[in-house]
Amino acid sequence: MNDTKKYLGARIQEIRRQKSLTQAELAEMLDIDAKHMSKIECGRCYPSFELLDKIADKLGIPVGDFFIVEHLHNREELVAQLAQKLKELPNEKFWMLYKILKEII
Numbered sequence: 001m002n003d004t005k006k007y008l009g010a011r012i013q014e015i016r017r018q019k020s021l022t023q024a025e026l027a028e029m030l031d032i033d034a035k036h037m038s039k040i041e042c043g044r045c046y047p048s049f050e051l052l053d054k055i056a057d058k059l060g061i062p063v064g065d066f067f068i069v070e071h072l073h074n075r076e077e078l079v080a081q082l083a084q085k086l087k088e089l090p091n092e093k094f095w096m097l098y099k100i101l102k103e104i105i
Helices: 003-018 023-030 034-041 049-059 063-067 075-088 091-104
Strands: none
Touching: 003 034, 003 049, 003 063, 023 034, 023 049, 049 063
8 A cells, every 4th residue: 555645544534533523524525425535544545636625624724734644653663764863863963862862761
């Protein structure tokens, strides 16, 4: 499965649930079939740009919010991403971050 589809669908679902809407209710607001809404949320198909804009409008959010998906990654993916970023940091920033994390943890 395409990760972009998966994360976009999961994010739409997350925001829809935060707004206390069912798939069927959102689909009706969008004038689309509930099965199509399900396919979008399950990551089986992309919404068109027009539909994505309409979904954002109905949910009362900017379209860009659909692409805030870092929190949807699993722990192993996030640890790997952090490790890579840490390796790329200049020494000064690495040690600054190390001190901050040491105080938090």
